[in-house]
Amino acid sequence: MPSLGATFGRGAATMALWDLQNSDCVVVMGSNMAENHPIGFRFVVEAQRRGAKLIHIDPRFTRTSALADIHAPIRSGSDIAFLGGLIHYVLENDLWFRDYALNYTNLAHIISGEYVDSEDNEGLFSGFDPVTKTYDHDSWQYQDKAVPPLTDPTLQHQNCVYQILKRHYARYTPEQVEQVTGCPKETFLKVAETIARNSGRERTTAVCYAVGWTHHSYGVQIIRAAALFQALMGNMGRPGGGIMALRGHVSIQGSTDIPTLYNMLPGYLDQPNLFAGHAALEDYLRLKTASTGWWANLPKYVVSLLKAWYGEAATADNQWGFQFLPKLTSDASQEPMTLSMAHGVVKGQFILGQNPLVGAVNSELVESGLGKLEWLVVRDFAMTETADFWRNGRRVQKGEASPEQIGTEVFFLPASMPGEKEGSVTNTSRLVQWHDWVCDAPGDSRSDLWFMYHLGLKLKALYADSDLTRDRAIQALTWDYPTKGAHREPEAEEVLKEINGWTVADRKQIAAFTGLKADGSTASGCWIYTGIYPEAGKNLARSRVPDAPDGPGSHAGWAYAWPANRRTLYNRASADPAGKPWSERKKMIWWDDAQGRWTGLDVPDFVPDKRPDYRPDWSKSPGGMDAISGAEPFMMEPTGRAMIFTPSGIKDGPLPTYYEPVESPTRNAFHAQQASPTVHIWDVPGNALHPPEDPRFPYVLTTYRLTEMHCGGVPTRVMPHTAELQPEAFVEISPELAQALGIKNLDWTVLSTLRSEIEVKALVTERMRPFKINGKTVHQVGMPWVFGWKGYTSGAVANALLAITGDSNTSIHTTKALTCNVRAGRLKVDQRQVAS
Amino acid sequence: MSPDLSGGGRALALIDQVMDQRPDKDDAALARCARELCVYRDALILRQRSAPTDSAARLRLSHLNAVLAVVLAVHFPIDAVPWDELTKARDWLAELCAQETSTAA
Numbered sequence: 031m032p033s034l035g036a037t038f039g040r041g042a043a044t045m046a047l048w049d050l051q052n053s054d055c056v057v058v059m060g061s062n063m064a065e066n067h068p069i070g071f072r073f074v075v076e077a078q079r080r081g082a083k084l085i086h087i088d089p090r091f092t093r094t095s096a097l098a099d100i101h102a103p104i105r106s107g108s109d110i111a112f113l114g115g116l117i118h119y120v121l122e123n124d125l126w127f128r129d130y131a132l133n134y135t136n137l138a139h140i141i142s143g144e145y146v147d148s149e150d151n152e153g154l155f156s157g158f159d160p161v162t163k164t165y166d167h168d169s170w171q172y173q174d175k176a177v178p179p180l181t182d183p184t185l186q187h188q189n190c191v192y193q194i195l196k197r198h199y200a201r202y203t204p205e206q207v208e209q210v211t212g213c214p215k216e217t218f219l220k221v222a223e224t225i226a227r228n229s230g231r232e233r234t235t236a237v238c239y240a241v242g243w244t245h246h247s248y249g250v251q252i253i254r255a256a257a258l259f260q261a262l263m264g265n266m267g268r269p270g271g272g273i274m275a276l277r278g279h280v281s282i283q284g285s286t287d288i289p290t291l292y293n294m295l296p297g298y299l300d301q302p303n304l305f306a307g308h309a310a311l312e313d314y315l316r317l318k319t320a321s322t323g324w325w326a327n328l329p330k331y332v333v334s335l336l337k338a339w340y341g342e343a344a345t346a347d348n349q350w351g352f353q354f355l356p357k358l359t360s361d362a363s364q365e366p367m368t369l370s371m372a373h374g375v376v377k378g379q380f381i382l383g384q385n386p387l388v389g390a391v392n393s394e395l396v397e398s399g400l401g402k403l404e405w406l407v408v409r410d411f412a413m414t415e416t417a418d419f420w421r422n423g424r425r426v427q428k429g430e431a432s433p434e435q436i437g438t439e440v441f442f443l444p445a446s447m448p449g450e451k452e453g454s455v456t457n458t459s460r461l462v463q464w465h466d467w468v469c470d471a472p473g474d475s476r477s478d479l480w481f482m483y484h485l486g487l488k489l490k491a492l493y494a495d496s497d498l499t500r501d502r503a504i505q506a507l508t509w510d511y512p513t514k515g516a517h518r519e520p521e522a523e524e525v526l527k528e529i530n531g532w533t534v535a536d537r538k539q540i541a542a543f544t545g546l547k548a549d550g551s552t553a554s555g556c557w558i559y560t561g562i563y564p565e566a567g568k569n570l571a572r573s574r575v576p577d578a579p580d581g582p583g584s585h586a587g588w589a590y591a592w593p594a595n596r597r598t599l600y601n602r603a604s605a606d607p608a609g610k611p612w613s614e615r616k617k618m619i620w621w622d623d624a625q626g627r628w629t630g631l632d633v634p635d636f637v638p639d640k641r642p643d644y645r646p647d648w649s650k651s652p653g654g655m656d657a658i659s660g661a662e663p664f665m666m667e668p669t670g671r672a673m674i675f676t677p678s679g680i681k682d683g684p685l686p687t688y689y690e691p692v693e694s695p696t697r698n699a700f701h702a703q704q705a706s707p708t709v710h711i712w713d714v715p716g717n718a719l720h721p722p723e724d725p726r727f728p729y730v731l732t733t734y735r736l737t738e739m740h741c742g743g744v745p746t747r748v749m750p751h752t753a754e755l756q757p758e759a760f761v762e763i764s765p766e767l768a769q770a771l772g773i774k775n776l777d778w779t780v781l782s783t784l785r786s787e788i789e790v791k792a793l794v795t796e797r798m799r800p801f802k803i804n805g806k807t808v809h810q811v812g813m814p815w816v817f818g819w820k821g822y823t824s825g826a827v828a829n830a831l832l833a834i835t836g837d838s839n840t841s842i843h844t845t846k847a848l849t850c851n852v853r854a855g856r857l858k859v860d861q862r863q864v865a866s
Numbered sequence: 867m868s869p870d871l872s873g874g875g876r877a878l879a880l881i882d883q884v885m886d887q888r889p890d891k892d893d894a895a896l897a898r899c900a901r902e903l904c905v906y907r908d909a910l911i912l913r914q915r916s917a918p919t920d921s922a923a924r925l926r927l928s929h930l931n932a933v934l935a936v937v938l939a940v941h942f943p944i945d946a947v948p949w950d951e952l953t954k955a956r957d958w959l960a961e962l963c964a965q966e967t968s969t970a971a
């Protein structure tokens with residue numbers, strides 16, 4: 031979540047799920063929360079019971095819409111036009127929370143005179159290089175790059191962020207919102223008025239989103255638009271206010287905290303990049319350490335991580351083992367790696383907890399790549415389409431490949447299920463909850479921890495005698511976890527202890543990340559988790575003490591939320607600059623002058639004893655937290671303020687601006703730049719894109735999950751009692767489009783793109799509505815992506831239709847807005863997918 | 867089966883083609899170049915496995931992996947396209963190909 035990181039300082043949901051019940055208004059957008067996050071949605075229902083309004087902004091009318099007070103339909107992919115409209119509305123009507131935003135955001139900061147806004151340059155910001163399709167950010171910086179930045183609290187300076195923001199969104203009028211999104215102006219205004227009415231000193235609004243926002247070529251900017259809107263409205267760090275990033279899988283939050291992502295180290299530290307000057311630790315730290323704000327502590331976290339990983343082999347003389355870390359040279363995210371597989375670059379792949387033959391875009395290109403591997407290891411608890419690609423894959427079924435031609439050696443290894451192993455999951459609220467072993471897994475099934483640990487042991491044994499420099503990392507890696515039982519299962523709590531961290535000399539657990547040091551005396555596998563195992567025998571993730579009904583409501587005794595067991599991030603913002611709650615009704619953290627400390631209903635997200643009237647003495651060039659005043663709550667940012675305008679950290683612009691999806695049935699009504707200028711497009715065979723307004727592919731296609739089908743579908747398709755709840759795949763089509771195409775409910779249809787064709791039955795429903803976009807009718811269809819050919823329930827793989835593209839910040843694929851054709855009928859017999 | 871070392875020469879020609887197109891990025895040529903480098907890499911791996919103690923062969927494989935990493939960095943850049951590194955990688959590959967020619971001679 032680079033957008034939340036760039037705007038507020040941390041890339042994570044800012045509030046606890048249960049705090050949604052304290053909201054006065056909940057906006058769900060880019061999510062079908064009632065169906066896909068039903069457990070968390072109960073807090074939304076509770077908020078409604080207490081009088082809150084629920085707004086659902088979504089292309090489809092779903093069960094979330096059915097429970098909402100307002101459903102605002104928008105065309106898939108037009109989110110920034112809608113959110114920009116909200117920003118325009120509150121600015122033009124002076125409905126933003128002035129006392130909050132003026133003090134806690136960079137609204138008054140003055141931007142360089144070299145800056146040119148996209149509104150003045152046909153959709154391109156200054157610094158764009160049309161050849162490399164990247165931005166130089168130099169002109170986006172504060173004027174004179176002054177520290178602290180120059181400000182104009184009157185907001186009159188033409189280049190202060192407020193004035194830039196007003197000009198940038200001046201054209202996002204309700205009429206323009208209707209023209210671009212298809213949402214009726216009256217509905218849009220009702221949404222805007224409702225949010226404005228429920229924001230301010232006495233009331234708060236929360237925004238919930240999921241992959242309906244992230245899976246776009248500009249997904250980061252959609253979230254940015256919501257983030258800056260919430261900062262403008264004063265809805266951050268306060269009870270019932272914030273941004274709830276709904277994570278799609280049980281521990282997806284955990285897998286970014288301790289990342290499976292190629293470009294991050296644990297705790298949101300950047301993976302060193304050779305071409306960015308990170309060849310040596312000294313250079314990496316010099317370039318990555320902020321001079322002001324909390325990230326001035328970065329060296330402590332990096333050195334402690336290296337000590338945790340490499341133990342005694344990490345010394346001051348060898349840069350604490352920094353050279354053992356692989357250095358990035360290229361984008362090694364999923365999409366480039368998928369393409370590289372097809373080119374023969376990748377020799378082997380481990381797949382754990384994924385089913386890319388169903389869940390990854392352009393599944394036939396994925397299948398082609400898997401067929402080029404030398405080996406593939408799939409670990410799961412039931413046979414998946416991915417492990418079965420060589421025998422029953424789509425290309426095999428269509429005669430484009432055969433098992434005899436595919437040389438990939440596939441290893442399918444049975445995996446334990448949650449009750450068959452101990453460990454932790456980190457949920458969407460950054461809440462780390464421990465779960466215990468209940469019973470042994472059957473047969474040869476093993477936990478992922480068991481697999482990784484024993485694989486590591488074998489690799490260390492293989493390289494033990496090597497004298498090659500490149501093998502030193504494996505040799506140096508500390509891998510000494512105690513095991514138990516006949517299968518030598520590693521002790522998961524020992525891993526958690528290492529993640530928490532200890533003092534090197536005596537292996538004493540460290541109680542808080544403020545105890546970490548950069549001198550090699552401390553080790554910690556993930557600094558933001560420090561405190562989760564603060565002393566011997568005390569695993570706070572296992573704690574299960576809820577608050578009483580009359581308690582503070584933070585439930586601090588229930589498991590552990592990083593960082594420092596805070597439930598609401600940036601909660602210093604729940605008090606005014608003087609340290610008093612904005613209102614009694616919305617109090618959370620306040621300054622206790624008698625005690626000389628911040629106190630309240632949550633763990634303060636601030637320096638505990640920093641007075642609200644503390645001001646840095648800039649004549650002494652303060653650094654780190656000394657440069658953050660007592661009235662600047664966003665202490666992870668170098669200025670201590672939320673970034674309405676982001677001079678750095680976002681690759682495709684300092685403000686979100688409207689672009690059409692890479693495939694769109696209409697032209698961009700805002701400017702000549704049709705799609706994001708920095709989007710990653712890889713023009714390779716099998717991955718062709720549809721040009722704008724392509725008459726061959728006139729309909730918008732969106733894909734989504736189903737309540738009854740978990741993740742890639744296999745866990746539920748192999749279970750009869752869940753499989754029967756969704757007996758076959760379908761495409762949702764509006765009655766208007768169905769009539770135009772001669773399709774009746776349950777008729778077969780063929781969906782086609784330049785990537786592939788699939789056949790699926792029609793579900794003709796008023797849940798899908800045609801839109802009026804730029805003066806013409808645009809139809810949209812929707813299809814669940816969770817079907818495949820394995821299990822009791824089978825159906826076409828929707829992702830066969832999709833193309834590989836990448837958001838410029840994250841390289842994430844587009845699954846929510848593309849174009850397709852629909853026709854009545856079926857595919858030829860030899861092109862049909864058969865269950866197996 | 868003797869290793870097919872011809873991929874190196876073809877990859878070199880494709881790098882030259884990519885560099886001629888600068889500053890435009892020729893994705894199709896880069897994809898073909900990666901394929902050819904992999905053919906060459908497979909040949910070097912085969913040779914390495916048949917003579918595990920041949921340190922010179924191992925070094926050549928390491929150098930080729932570095933070339934491949936740079937070609938991927940140009941094809942899938944994180945930020946700016948590293949053209950200067952590609953120039954260096956092109957020279958490494960030319961050197962590798964020349965070594966193969968002289969060894970064969």
